[in-house]
Amino acid sequence: MRGTELIVVMCTVILIVAVTTAVIMGITAYTPGPEVRPLAKFYLENCLNLWNRAYWAASPEAVCSMLWDYRGIDTLYETTVFFLAIIGGVTVFRLIEVTPPLESLSEKIRRVLGLSVIVRTISKIVASIILIVAVAIAAHGHLTPGGGFQAGAAISVAPLMIIIALSRYFLEERKLTKERMLALRTVGLLTIWCTVIIPLIFALVGQVVYAMQNQAKPWTTFPGFPTGQLSTWIAGSLFIYNMAEFVAVGAGFTLLFLLLSLPEEVFREFMRRLTRK
Amino acid sequence: MSYVIVLEVLLAIAFTVAVICTYMVVKERDLVKAVVLSALQSIMYTLAYYLLMAPDIVLAYVAVGVGIYSVVLLFAISKTERFEEVEAR
Amino acid sequence: MSMLEFTLLMYCYAALIAVLAISLYGLVRRPNILKKIICLSIFGDTANTLIIFLGFRTRNPIPPIVPTLTPTKSLMMEFTRRAVDPVPQCLVLTAIVINMAVLMFLIFLAIQIYRHYGTLDVRKVARLRG
Numbered sequence: 001m002r003g004t005e006l007i008v009v010m011c012t013v014i015l016i017v018a019v020t021t022a023v024i025m026g027i028t029a030y031t032p033g034p035e036v037r038p039l040a041k042f043y044l045e046n047c048l049n050l051w052n053r054a055y056w057a058a059s060p061e062a063v064c065s066m067l068w069d070y071r072g073i074d075t076l077y078e079t080t081v082f083f084l085a086i087i088g089g090v091t092v093f094r095l096i097e098v099t100p101p102l103e104s105l106s107e108k109i110r111r112v113l114g115l116s117v118i119v120r121t122i123s124k125i126v127a128s129i130i131l132i133v134a135v136a137i138a139a140h141g142h143l144t145p146g147g148g149f150q151a152g153a154a155i156s157v158a159p160l161m162i163i164i165a166l167s168r169y170f171l172e173e174r175k176l177t178k179e180r181m182l183a184l185r186t187v188g189l190l191t192i193w194c195t196v197i198i199p200l201i202f203a204l205v206g207q208v209v210y211a212m213q214n215q216a217k218p219w220t221t222f223p224g225f226p227t228g229q230l231s232t233w234i235a236g237s238l239f240i241y242n243m244a245e246f247v248a249v250g251a252g253f254t255l256l257f258l259l260l261s262l263p264e265e266v267f268r269e270f271m272r273r274l275t276r277k
Numbered sequence: 278m279s280y281v282i283v284l285e286v287l288l289a290i291a292f293t294v295a296v297i298c299t300y301m302v303v304k305e306r307d308l309v310k311a312v313v314l315s316a317l318q319s320i321m322y323t324l325a326y327y328l329l330m331a332p333d334i335v336l337a338y339v340a341v342g343v344g345i346y347s348v349v350l351l352f353a354i355s356k357t358e359r360f361e362e363v364e365a366r
Numbered sequence: 367m368s369m370l371e372f373t374l375l376m377y378c379y380a381a382l383i384a385v386l387a388i389s390l391y392g393l394v395r396r397p398n399i400l401k402k403i404i405c406l407s408i409f410g411d412t413a414n415t416l417i418i419f420l421g422f423r424t425r426n427p428i429p430p431i432v433p434t435l436t437p438t439k440s441l442m443m444e445f446t447r448r449a450v451d452p453v454p455q456c457l458v459l460t461a462i463v464i465n466m467a468v469l470m471f472l473i474f475l476a477i478q479i480y481r482h483y484g485t486l487d488v489r490k491v492a493r494l495r496g
Contacts, residue, residue: 036421040421044446048432063459066456295381302408330427353400
């Protein structure tokens with residue numbers, strides 16, 4: 001076959017170019033070395049600096065404190081991009097306004113909805129375990145590895161599994177519809193924005209604050225979010241952001257899965273009815 | 278000499294498997310097999326993130342790269358067509 | 367850094383850039399839209415891996431997380447001396463989830479293209495009209 005040979009030759013050439021580029025980059029540019037950059041040193045020193053609290057984020061996790069405190073505005077706008085991507089997905093599927101009732105589907109589709117009893121039971125058990133794990137990841141995000149994004153990605157596996165094993169009508173019966181997911185995701189995003197705006201309200205009163213400020217600083221008059229006691233450490237606003245982002249990401253992905261799992265026959269029927277009108 | 282050398286050897290192995298998987302993904306005409314291979318490649322990257330001391334990324338990527346992404350692509354394939362067409366111009 | 371370590375790190379670099387090149391080739395050359403999307407996802411993940419790889423540290427690395435809420439001063443100093451760079455990890459973490467949402471949008475568009483044109487082959491889609 002000529003095409004396959006061409007691919008092999010192309011890949012060999014690409015591989016040779018890649019190796020030479022890598023060696024040249026390794027000699028001239030930055031490679032992983034024994035030391036990190038000064039910027040990283042600053043974050044590592046200050047994320048839980050109990051002795052000089054001017055720059056601290058009150059969180060032992062450097063990644064989470066950077067995500068929602070030091071580089072908070074960046075994450076805020078990343079969340080906005082996520083919002084827009086999901087809005088785009090919903091817009092593409094805008095024609096389908098309601099889920100068709102189960103009775104209106106043809107016999108063929110109804111038969112393939114859902115799998116055997118063993119798979120259904122196991123999926124229910126595993127889905128509930130996934131829910132618990134995801135909530136734990138989100139709630140401990142400021143103390144251990146994890147956070148809003150990770151927990152949101154983890155929890156969206158549960159509806160995905162339920163849609164495959166038990167069909168989307170299982171979710172619809174439990175009121176997890178498209179509209180509710182949209183509302184839930186908007187609530188998560190609104191919580192993030194409201195928490196961002198709290199320091200700005202202090203600024204309107206005449207206090208000296210930074211945008212998205214978490215902890216108090218000696219040269220600002222903003223009192224900072226409460227860090228909590230040692231047994232219930234919530235690390236200021238990080239806990240609120242993590243939980244809100246968890247709700248937003250989980251609901252957003254679930255919304256996309258609900259749209260994706262509509263049977264193709266339903267869509268064709270809808271288009272036929274639309275063109276007849 | 279410390280455990281770093283072990284990490285780097287494992288990293289090199291993971292990236293080698295990733296290269297092979299990517300090549301097979303590009304070559305494969307059956308899209309379902311391509312999705313499975315890309316999931317294998319995602320597992321290799323997850324291992325690499327673990328070895329590169331990034332537990333946060335592992336938690337996010339193992340759900341997204343291996344779980345959600347493969348299933349969504351399989352959904353899309355079941356809605357459209359499975360085989361890539363070989364058509365001469 | 368010993369010669370063996372340097373060689374291994376260079377090999378990892380080369381492998382990552384090879385993945386970038388191969389997936390870019392697939393992205394440009396393969397006609398099927400879903401295949402293009404798979405290659406695009408591999409391309410993005412490899413770019414993310416490259417960024418994290420640059421934040422690695424070759425002297426006794428540990429994850430950038432303090433194991434306790436009440437650290438002593440010596441523990442914090444050791445943490446700063448050993449932990450890997452958290453900046454690339456922070457950047458990549460958001461990128462992975464956003465990337466996923468954008469790719470799902472692209473998959474939706476591909477399904478919509480199939481509904482309207484009945485094919486996913488870009489050569490045929492380019493020939494059809496309306």
